[in-house]
Amino acid sequence: MSSARLFAVVAAAAILTACQTPGPPPPPPFREAPPSATVFRAGDFSWSAVPGSARIEGRLTYRAGPVRYTCQGMTVVLTPETLWTRRRMTILYNSPERAALPANEVRARTPSAPNDDYSAFVRRTTCDAADHFSFSGLPDGAWFVITVAKPVAAQGETMAIMRRVTTHAGRVTPGDL
Numbered sequence: 001m002s003s004a005r006l007f008a009v010v011a012a013a014a015i016l017t018a019c020q021t022p023g024p025p026p027p028p029p030f031r032e033a034p035p036s037a038t039v040f041r042a043g044d045f046s047w048s049a050v051p052g053s054a055r056i057e058g059r060l061t062y063r064a065g066p067v068r069y070t071c072q073g074m075t076v077v078l079t080p081e082t083l084w085t086r087r088r089m090t091i092l093y094n095s096p097e098r099a100a101l102p103a104n105e106v107r108a109r110t111p112s113a114p115n116d117d118y119s120a121f122v123r124r125t126t127c128d129a130a131d132h133f134s135f136s137g138l139p140d141g142a143w144f145v146i147t148v149a150k151p152v153a154a155q156g157e158t159m160a161i162m163r164r165v166t167t168h169a170g171r172v173t174p175g176d177l
Helices: 003-019 042-049 083-093 103-108
Strands: 054-059 067-070 075-080 098-102 123-126 132-138 141-151 159-167 172-174
Touching (some): 042 141, 054 159, 075 132, 083 159, 098 103, 103 159, 123 132, 132 141
Parallel strands (some): 054 172
Antiparallel strands (some): 067 141, 075 141
C-alpha cells in the first residue's frame, strides 16, 4: 500500500472517529455500603423478608427461683439479626445471645427506633395458654426471640426475655425462652 493511500485510510478513520459523539461517562460502579452497627439500613434486613422453609417453635420456661412465669396472651417478637439489631440487643439486654431482665430496666435503656422501616422486618405472634409460640416460613439466618413474661402468682417483676436462635432450611428450631 502506498503511503498516500495509507494516509487517506488513516485520515478517513480519524474523521469517522471525530464524528462520533461521545456519550456520558459510565456511572461509577454500584457499591452498597457495608452493613452498619450504628446506622439502620433496610437493605441489611432484606434476607429476612425472603420466604423460607424453616420454623421456630418455642415455649417460655423461665423461672426465678420458685416463681414460675408465663407469656400467655403476650406478644412474642422475632427480629432478624443484623449488626444494627445485634448492637441494639446488647444495649437493651447487656447481651446479644440470651437475657432475662426486669422489663422496666429494658424499657429505660430502649433507644428510639429509626422509623417504621425497622418494624417492617419484625414478625409477631402470640404466646398461647400453654406458653407456646411458633414462627414459620422463615429463611435461614439468625434471629432474636423476645417476649415479656409475668409471674403466674402475681409475685415478682415483669421480665423481658430475649434469646438468639438460628434457623436452617426445613428444620424446626427450638426457641425456648
